[in-house]
Amino acid sequence: GAVVSQHPSWVICKSGTSVKIECRSLDFQATTMFWYRQFPKQSLMLMATSNEGSKATYEQGVEKDKFLINHASLTLSTLTVTSAHPEDSSFYICSAQQGDSNQPQHFGDGTRLSIL
C-alpha cells in the first residue's frame, strides 16, 4: 500500500522551456502533498506544501511564479517549473500524506531535471 507515482522520471530540455512534473497517490487519497528538491549528496529541501483545492504554501526563498503547484484532486499534484534555466537542474521529489500531519509521508521516485 501507499504507492506514490511520479512522472516523468527524467527530463532533459532547453533553457526557457517549462516542465511539468506529476505526482499521483495510487492507492490512497492524499490530503497533503509535498514537493522537495534534492541536490547531489545533499538532504531533502522542502519547496512547498499543497492541500487539495487550496493554494500551495511555499517555503522561504522559493519563487511562487517560478515553481507553480496545482493540487486539483486528492490523488494528483503537479509542479511546473516555468522558463527553466540551468540552475533549476536538480532532483525533484514529491511525497503524499494521508490524513493528518501525524501520518507518514510516502515518496515518489523523483524526477531528474536537466536544463541545457
Place this chain on the structure above:
Amino acid sequence: GENVEQHPSTLSVQEGDSAVIKCTYSDSASNYFPWYKQELGKRPQLIIDIRSNVGEKKDQRIAVTLNKTAKHFSLHITETQPEDSAVYFCAARFMEYGNKLVFGAGTILRVKS
C-alpha cells in the same frame, strides 16, 4: 529556527556489526520522527518511525530510540548486511512551522563484506 542535526555524515561498518546514527532537533514540541533510507537515484523509503509518546520502537533488525528531554533520537541497525548500504535520513515534524518535516543532512552507511 528549524534544525535537525545528524551524525555521523559517513559510517563504515563490517558486515554483521551494528550501526548507530544519531539526530538532535530544536523544536521541543516535535512529536513525530521518521527515518528514511535512500539508495542512489531512488526514492526515500520509510523504514521506521516513532512518536513522542514512546521511547523505543523495534522492527526486526532496526530500532529507534527517542529521548524527548534531551531532544535526540537514534537509529540502530543490528547484524548489518551489504544491502543496508545506503543514505539514511532522519526527520522531525516541526509543530511551530506548519507541521512540516525537517530532514537531517543524511548519513552514508557502507557495510563492508
